[in-house]
Amino acid sequence: ELGEHRHYMHKEIFEQPQAVTDTLEGRITQDHVLVSAFGHEAEALFESIQQVQIIACGTSYHAGMVAKYWFEDIIGLPCQVEVASEYRYRNPVVLNNTLFVTISQSGETADTLAALQQIKQLKAKTPSSHVQTSSSSSYDQTPSSSGLTRGSPIHKTGLNIPTLSICNVPESSLTRESDLTFLTHAGPEIGVASTKAFTTQLVALSLLVTAVGKTLNLMSETQERKIVHGLQKLPGLLQKALTHEDSIKQIAQGFADKTSALFLGRGTMFPIALEGALKLKEISYIHAEAYPAGELKHGPLALIDENIPVIAIAPHDDLLEKLKSNLQEVKARGGQMIVFEDEMSCVGSEEGFQVVKATSNVGRITAPITFNVPLQLLSYHVALIKGTDVDQPRNLAKSVTVE
Ligand code: F6R
Numbered sequence: 001e002l003g004e005h006r007h008y009m010h011k012e013i014f015e016q017p018q019a020v021t022d023t024l025e026g027r028i029t030q031d032h033v034l035v036s037a038f039g040h041e042a043e044a045l046f047e048s049i050q051q052v053q054i055i056a057c058g059t060s061y062h063a064g065m066v067a068k069y070w071f072e073d074i075i076g077l078p079c080q081v082e083v084a085s086e087y088r089y090r091n092p093v094v095l096n097n098t099l100f101v102t103i104s105q106s107g108e109t110a111d112t113l114a115a116l117q118q119i120k121q122l123k124a125k126t127p128s129s130h131v132q133t134s135s136s137s138s139y140d141q142t143p144s145s146s147g148l149t150r151g152s153p154i155h156k157t158g159l160n161i162p163t164l165s166i167c168n169v170p171e172s173s174l175t176r177e178s179d180l181t182f183l184t185h186a187g188p189e190i191g192v193a194s195t196k197a198f199t200t201q202l203v204a205l206s207l208l209v210t211a212v213g214k215t216l217n218l219m220s221e222t223q224e225r226k227i228v229h230g231l232q233k234l235p236g237l238l239q240k241a242l243t244h245e246d247s248i249k250q251i252a253q254g255f256a257d258k259t260s261a262l263f264l265g266r267g268t269m270f271p272i273a274l275e276g277a278l279k280l281k282e283i284s285y286i287h288a289e290a291y292p293a294g295e296l297k298h299g300p301l302a303l304i305d306e307n308i309p310v311i312a313i314a315p316h317d318d319l320l321e322k323l324k325s326n327l328q329e330v331k332a333r334g335g336q337m338i339v340f341e342d343e344m345s346c347v348g349s350e351e352g353f354q355v356v357k358a359t360s361n362v363g364r365i366t367a368p369i370t371f372n373v374p375l376q377l378l379s380y381h382v383a384l385i386k387g388t389d390v391d392q393p394r395n396l397a398k399s400v401t402v403e
Pocket of ligand 1: 104105
C-alpha cells in the first residue's frame, strides 16, 4: 500500500495535488464556486449570516486561523476562531446570525463535537430574546456579568445559527449533527500527523469564503473568478513545491542535533508557521514554537543564538519588507536562518541565509496552502534522521475521542 514511500506521512504529503483536485471536483465550474457544494440549503442559510465562528482542534484549528484572515480580508465578514476545548468551557457570547463552522479530519474529536452539541442545545433552548452564551447557567442574563451588552436583538423564533462541518470522514458524528456538511475528499489519512487533510480543509475554507461572499454580495464576479483560477492552479503549485525535497533534506541535516526551533510568519503565514512548528514537535520531538514575526521583539528574540534554527516563511506580499527587517534582527544575533520564499521574494540575496524557493508567485489563497508543503517535508526529513516513529508518534492518537 505504501508503494515507493517509506511512511504513510510521506505518501500522504505526495498525494496532496490529487487530494486538492478531488476536493475541487464538482464544487467549482470554470469561473465559479457552487454554493450548493455546501448543501442544498446552503444558500438560504448563508443569506442571513453576519459573522462566522470557527471551532476546531490542533491542525484543523490552524486551518481555521487561516480562514479568519480570508473572511475578514477578502469579504469583510467578522470571523472568530477558537480551539474547541476553550470555547466549550468558557461561556462564550454567541451572536445571532452566526455561521458556526467546525473543522475536523476525523469528525470524532470530543471537544469539537461537544462545542457543536452545546450550540445545538442553545438553539433548542432559546425561544426568543437577546443574546446568548452557550452555558445554560447564564444564557438568559443580559447584560452579562462582565458588563458587555450582548449581541443584537433577534428573531422571534429563536437563534439563527446554522452549523456547518468541514470533515474528511463521511457519516462521522460531526457530520451527523451539523445542518450542512462539506466533505474534504483527501482520502483516508493514516499518518497521525495531519497533512493532506489540512490542505483540503484550506481548500474547503477558500470555497466557503467565496460561497458566503457571493451569497452576501460581498464578493465581485471578478474576485470569484480570480480565486477559482488560483485554485485550479493549486495542484500544479503543490506538485512544484514537492520537487524541492532534496534541498529540504539538506536543510534537515542541520536540525538533528538541535533541541529547539522557531518558526516565523506574518498574516496567513503565521498560522502556517504554527502548523510547521506543530508538525516538527509531533514527529521529531524537537521543541518548536511559532510567532508572528512582529512579536519577536516582545520576548522570543531573547532565545536567539547560533543553536536555534529560525524558519521564516516569506512570500512576496505586502508584509515582506516588515518580515525582512525581522529577519535582520535574527541574523544580527547569530541565529541560523532558513527562509522559504517564492520566486519574487528575493530574501535569498542576504548572506548567511539558507533559502528554498518553494514556489512561484502565489496569491492570497494559494500562498498558505503552498508554503505549508515544504514545512511538512522539513519535519518529515528531520524525523527520519532522528529515527522516530513518523506515522505513530509517541503519546498521540489519530482520533481524539476523549477530552
Ligand atoms: C496534528 C493533528 C492533530 C489533529 C487534531 C484534531 O498533526 O493531526 O492536531 O488535527 O487532533 O483532529 P481532527 O481534525 O480529526 O478533529
